[in-house]
Amino acid sequence: MSTLVLGAGIVGSAAVWDMRRRGHEVTVADANAETVQRIATAYGATPATIDVAYGRELMELVADHALVISAVPYRFGYAVASAALATDTHYLDFGGNPTVVAAQKRMHGDAVTNGVMLVPDCGLAPGLANVLAEDLIRTAEPGPIDSVQIRVGALPQVPVGALGYQLAFNPAGLINEYAEPCEVLENGRHGTVEPLTRFEDVSWEGWGHLEAFSTAGGTSTMCTTHEDHVTSLEYKTLRYPGHGAVFRALYEIGMFDETPHRVGTIEVSPRSVLLETLSRALPRDEPDVVLVRVWRDQNGVRVSRQIEDRMHGAFSALARTTAFPATALADLILAGAVFRPGVWSMNDAVTGDDLMPALAEVGIVAITNTTHPPSDGEG
Secondary structure, X not given: OEEEEEOOOHHHHHHHHHHHXXXXXXXXXXXXXXXXXXXXXXXXXXXXXXXXXXXXHHXXXXXXXXXXXXXXXXXHHHHHHHHHHHOOOEEEEOOOOHHHHHHHHOOHHHHXXXXXXXXXXXXXXXXXXXXXHHHHHHOOOXXXXXXXXXXXXXXXXXXXXXXXXXXXXXXXXXXXXXXXXXXXXXXXXXXXXXXXXXXXXXXXXXXXXXEEEEOOOOOOOHHHHXXXXXXXXXXXXXXXXOHHHHHHHHHHOOOOOOOOEEEOOEEEOHHHHHHHHHHXXXXXXXXXXXXXXXXXXXXXXXXXXXXXXXXXXXXXXXXXXXXXXXXXXXXXXXXXXXXXOEEOOHHHHOOHHHHHHHHHOOOOXXXXXXXXXXXXXXX
């Protein structure tokens, strides 16, 4: 049976390419018939046109496949995962919304019974970065771990404008990360902090001075899993300096609000206006870079793992580092090399020992370094 990729956008198309490269039969499905036909023709896949909001059609399509990779917006995550569970189909998505993932987690018992893996949070962060962090926890010395930190950024190689940012995906995903509470471990206790806070300066060779700040979803389920033995765990997004302050101001004046308000003769939500403005005004498709830095501090020693990936060929760095972790895991599941029925975040479903060799095939490599933590705690 073949793999189904739902969504023929930037990430979905990269997933189709890599699954075909790995030798799998692929069906690519999207609501846009012209787009799906173009992607299917380009990469040798079978096209299907579907609106995932229609449950019966979705169920029938999913049932014809051994595994589904969902690259549609996160709001459909529960419905697609439910269809996969009902048809005994393995399921991967790119997650990023803690509320949706929590709902998917409630399917765990049924997934175990049905013998299928449902794995949300399979992208860059949450996803690949968490696998690296989980490996650092797994390989730590016995005893408590002082800190595990995750810093990830997708940046244009040449920053433009006050935001220093370009639009790589639907802006709804960006604002979701900037709007939701951010899970952390602090002093060994699980809690949340506001998004777009806790700013820090970061130096990165070749990219100069960057900023990092709290955003939602990047820790996946790690804060609840490791509350007993990790003192500090936090995820922050990397951006060029000044970006976070602009979006924090928009957050504070209510521009992330999804409630419709009357403006003249119409009702419109502030967030919909913001999303439309970002979609129209931000640059796109310029060369990008993805930076990942994950580290563990324990007993006066820092072990870090770092990835720097650039746009290559037809795919941006962000598309590569989002899609290819999922396709690498999909390949391992279909080959029987990874099989753990239930609902698992990516870092609970696969180790870096299995995942990173599969990613090295497409040039995504993590470099390990051991140092002493700086006195100011900067990453």
